[in-house]
Amino acid sequence: MADVSIVGAGIRGVASAVPQRTEGLAELAAAFGDADTRKLLANTGVQTRHVGRPDQCASDLGCAAAQTLLQELHWDPASVDALLFVSQTFDYLLPATSCCLHGRLGLSKNCAAFDVGLGCSGYVYGLWIAASLMKSGLKRILLLAGDTIPKAVAALDRSAKPLFGEAGTATALEADPEALLHFSLGTDGPGWPHLIIPAGAFRKRPDAETRMPMQAQDGNIRSAEDLSMNGAEIFTFTIREVPPLLNRILAQSGFKREEVDYFVFHQANKFMLDYLAKRMALPSQKVPLSLGEFGNTSSASIPLTLQHCLRSELSQKPTKLVMAGFGVGLSWGAAAGVVGPLCLPEIQYLA
Amino acid sequence: MITTRSAFLASLAEMLELDPSQVTETSLLKDLPNWDSMAIVSFIALADSELNTLVRASELVKCQTVADLIKLFPAQLVG
Numbered sequence: 393m394a395d396v397s398i399v400g401a402g403i404r405g406v407a408s409a410v411p412q413r414t415e416g417l418a419e420l421a422a423a424f425g426d427a428d429t430r431k432l433l434a435n436t437g438v439q440t441r442h443v444g445r446p447d448q449c450a451s452d453l454g455c456a457a458a459q460t461l462l463q464e465l466h467w468d469p470a471s472v473d474a475l476l477f478v479s480q481t482f483d484y485l486l487p488a489t490s491c492c493l494h495g496r497l498g499l500s501k502n503c504a505a506f507d508v509g510l511g512c513s514g515y516v517y518g519l520w521i522a523a524s525l526m527k528s529g530l531k532r533i534l535l536l537a538g539d540t541i542p543k544a545v546a547a548l549d550r551s552a553k554p555l556f557g558e559a560g561t562a563t564a565l566e567a568d569p570e571a572l573l574h575f576s577l578g579t580d581g582p583g584w585p586h587l588i589i590p591a592g593a594f595r596k597r598p599d600a601e602t603r604m605p606m607q608a609q610d611g612n613i614r615s616a617e618d619l620s621m622n623g624a625e626i627f628t629f630t631i632r633e634v635p636p637l638l639n640r641i642l643a644q645s646g647f648k649r650e651e652v653d654y655f656v657f658h659q660a661n662k663f664m665l666d667y668l669a670k671r672m673a674l675p676s677q678k679v680p681l682s683l684g685e686f687g688n689t690s691s692a693s694i695p696l697t698l699q700h701c702l703r704s705e706l707s708q709k710p711t712k713l714v715m716a717g718f719g720v721g722l723s724w725g726a727a728a729g730v731v732g733p734l735c736l737p738e739i740q741y742l743a
Numbered sequence: 744m745i746t747t748r749s750a751f752l753a754s755l756a757e758m759l760e761l762d763p764s765q766v767t768e769t770s771l772l773k774d775l776p777n778w779d780s781m782a783i784v785s786f787i788a789l790a791d792s793e794l795n796t797l798v799r800a801s802e803l804v805k806c807q808t809v810a811d812l813i814k815l816f817p818a819q820l821v822g
Contacts, residue, residue, distance in 0.1 A: 624787060667788050
């Protein structure tokens with residue numbers, strides 16, 4: 393069972409960057425009509441999403457966030473021992489995007505760099521990996537997490553288009569003998585088809601047929617190279633796995649539910665988050681939401697929410713947090729700890 | 744909690760924002776206004792919270808009528 397507590401990895405700061413350009417209700421109404429757009433908004437809770445230029449990658453957003461964070465923390469880039477890049481929207485099939493980022497950030501040749509191919513659960517997995525690496529002797533780690541899922545969503549897919557936005561984040565971790573983080577992680581492998589881009593990698597190489605938009609079983613128009621999401625299966629999965637996950641992380645950490653300051657969830661969609669909060673009897677003021685402005689930013693959504701919603705508190709005092717990410721894979725992870733005060737620069741909006 | 748068929752029909756009508764007269768056991772789901780992908784998610788939530796049952800999406804997809812939905816809850820809906 394992947395329920396562990398790790399001493400020694402302190403979170404020092406979080407930075408985020410999003411594209412300046414936004415899409416909102418007007419774009420959705422043009423594609424789907426006013427009536428449907430109102431229903432979509434009621435379900436997703438997403439008013440605006442930040443969607444960048446076609447050539448603007450998650451790595452660009454993460455790099456900007458990391459550069460700001462290194463400056464604010466006064467960290468010499470050469471002092472970073474490892475760089476992790478959590479994403480499912482890499483620059484290339486190969487090389488690893490973390491290697492490209494290593495060069496752009498001017499890190500040392502003695503720095504390890506690798507990618508982690510997870511989405512919704514990715515940030516928690518990234519924290520767990522970083523904390524584990526810290527325990528093995530590393531002193532400073534940069535964890536970048538970000539995605540540009542809108543670039544993989546078909547324009548007329550009403551299940552996905554209104555939901556996803558783009559963001560890149562950077563988290564700095566440093567060896568700290570007083571720091572303690574708790575984790576609970578898991579996987580439902582048979583659920584892999586429920587959130588997928590079926591073609592374009594190596595199971596099915598891209599060709600003229602995979603690029604052809606077709607009407608799918610759910611009525612949406614998409615190609616095999618576009619994201620396909622079975623909302624009903626994902627919702628059932630969430631109800632089935634997230635409440636027990638919360639119980640496990642509270643047991644692992646020893647935190648009482650009422651003592652936790654905030655429960656920071658992956659920003660899947662508002663209906664799901666509201667239902668989870670109600671199901672788990674969590675007061676709404678303890679469940680911050682950033683998806684109204686940013687949408688579902690996949691691996692970036694938890695750190696982005698920390699910055700957007702909790703910047704004032706987290707930059708001033710220690711805060712008892714539970715973070716939980718769940719979704720694509722199907723994969724889930726929760727982390728708990730007393731975090732802060734943190735270096736939290738303002739969110740950057742990139743042209 | 745929902746424990747009767749009539750309460751189930753009333754809750755389903757409310758969920759779909761329809762007049763109760765529009766939702767009967769013989770109603771075809773594909774003909775019900777507002778029975779769309781979002782309604783399916785709302786229905787899964789309703790089943791979880793009011794019928795204590797986690798409905799699989801694969802079971803829901805096989806349902807053609809409201810009566811088929813009722814058959815998903817043999818122990819919970821009596822009378």
